[in-house]
Amino acid sequence: MHCELCGKEIRRGYLIRIEGATLIACEDCAERGEIIRPVTERTSRRERVAPETVVEKDLVPVEHYGMLVRKAREQRGMKIEDVARRLGIPESTLRKIEEEKLVPPLDVARKLERFFNIQLYEEICVEYEETAERDEKPALTLGDVIKLRWKK
Numbered sequence: 001m002h003c004e005l006c007g008k009e010i011r012r013g014y015l016i017r018i019e020g021a022t023l024i025a026c027e028d029c030a031e032r033g034e035i036i037r038p039v040t041e042r043t044s045r046r047e048r049v050a051p052e053t054v055v056e057k058d059l060v061p062v063e064h065y066g067m068l069v070r071k072a073r074e075q076r077g078m079k080i081e082d083v084a085r086r087l088g089i090p091e092s093t094l095r096k097i098e099e100e101k102l103v104p105p106l107d108v109a110r111k112l113e114r115f116f117n118i119q120l121y122e123e124i125c126v127e128y129e130e131t132a133e134r135d136e137k138p139a140l141t142l143g144d145v146i147k148l149r150w151k152k
Contacts, residue, residue, distance in 0.1 A: 001039075005029040007141040012040050059106070059121045066100035072116035073098075087111045 002009055003026035010026045017023075018033035025033070062068070073083055080098070084091040089108055096102035097112075104112065109120040 002141070003029055004141055005032075012038060015039050055125055057123055057125050060124055061103050061109075062120060062122050064100075065104065065120045066098045068118050068120065069094075069112055069116065070098045072118050076116075083115070087115060 001011070001013060001024065003013060004023040005025050006029055008026050008028075013024045013026055014030035015022065015036040015038075016025050016030050016033035017036055022036070023033070024039055073080070080094050081091055084094045087094075087108075089111065093102065093108065097104045097108070104120060106121070112118070113120055
């Protein structure tokens with residue numbers, strides 16, 4: 001377990017609250033916030049077992065999504081302004097989607113998919129082996145991002 005403020009490896013830490021954020025901190029950093037309770041490192045079941053294959057599903061936009069929207073709109077003989085008004089989205093957003101300068105947010109994409117009967121997002125599956133590295137240093141801590149200066 002690592003301190004989420006300075007990154008130091010700790011066996012026993014404290015759950016603290018600093019300006020509304022709840023963090024696990026070492027003894028030195030815990031003094032800087034409101035201590036909620038002590039926490040100790042536990043070995044989870046996942047860390048004790050052999051690596052397992054994890055499958056994650058994710059939604060990604062299809063290739064040439066803008067061209068799909070433009071082609072469907074033109075087949076219906078509609079102007080961008082008409083489609084935007086009917087779907088309740090800004091014209092500029094629809095224009096940027098058609099030019100592929102903006103990936104459509106999921107809610108807008110769903111409206112366009114229903115209206116034009118097209119598919120703008122597809123589901124992909126990513127498989128990877130999960131390893132339980134206990135000595136692995138955390139990727140990034142607050143101490144890496146900001147320069148910590150404590151008031152005395």
